[in-house]
Amino acid sequence: MGGATRTLLAGLAALGLSGCNMVVSERPWFNAASGPQLKDGIWAMVDTEDCVVDPAAALPDWPDCARPVLARGGEYLGPASDDDELPPAQRLDPARWDRIAHVLADGRPQIDQIASKGPVLASGPPVDGVDEGKPFYIYTAVQPVALDDAGRITALRRWPVLCGPKPARKANKPGRSRFVTDKPFKGLAIKGEGCTAKDVAALRRAAAGSEAIAGGDGFAIITSRWVRDYAP
Template sequence: MLAAVGLTACNDDVLTTRTPVLFAADRDALPPARDGVWVGDGCSADVSLDLPAWDCDEAFIVRRGRAAHPDEAVENDPGLMEAMRVGVAPDFQVAQTGPSDPGADGFYSYHGVDGVRLDESGRMIALRRWRLKCGPPPPEGSKTEGGKPRYQTLEPYPGVVVEEGGCAAKGRAGLIAAASASRADPKGNHHGAGGFRWVREERPGDWVEAQPVESNTGSKG
């Protein structure tokens, strides 16, 4: 399917589409996230303690391959586990978040996902994510034709159509090409990728409002 071009969001330089490019079948073909407690790069809590005792805003519980607690993690899906994703390489994926997601404003947006690691059972236990843009930022001090500060790239990645206010992917192939270029670009967003990793199994004291459920296995079903 081709993404709809000519309908980008007014967001300066972010890659968006009006129609989806990735679907549930893409995501479901990938290894599931391992159930248990996950943390972000900025979390340095003592993981031997129950989760409510942690001084960490980047910890969340995964059940059945999806963020399940706290509510903020369910709503924001920090690890993009609920997002539509497609595999590009064993350690590299592209993810799509859609209009039903908070702050999406009716557009689909895209993220690179790399640093993917699996455990011995084939479950995902680590990843990094970054927002996909149209290209590297313009030189400092760049101006638009109207004399305003320019934020849109002057060097669009392959696979995108640049328009006023943003850019759109030229279908699935264009999206993957843009994500691959973003990953390799030393001036791009990839250097600021945020990481998440599994640290241990869930315990009853981690989520006192609910009873633990059986963790997922290495199967993809």
């Protein structure tokens, strides 16, 4: 199955464990979902627009251009990172999948607030912009591409909410990181190699401004489509 074993959760975990040039927070900016919400069920994150997933196909039989994730209410589910060595039939069993809580807030674009599974630990990797012992949130922008008759999102584009364009300097000067912007969006404050937002308005400006730079800043713009209902 190759690349299809990677999911949104794996990507979010990688983003959250670095926080490089991304907006993070120790407290949530949004406490309730608003605006159009994702249709519950199995979704496919696709690498290319021409990637075709048979809605009837078992997850281990999906093409390498597609990666599965389950959207269910206020959570995403995907294969656990420590299940990497399991046979695909076991690793891709949604009953085994990890959960990540999220809140999708209305706006143009919408903003998806995604919670960490636990606090930053001294024994684990640091998260830039977050103090040790604190839980944290990362943010992605969501642009609905298609809605069903009930107004639920069935296709979308997603990109990370960044601190600003990657730094133009080629040399790493003392006291300055080569991984975080030197031109943060208005209302953002650099902290380590990540940043925090002054208020929701600053977060929304960063979400809108990040679309134009995400694809060329080492982060992919992800296209996802609803595939089918899920019944355990």
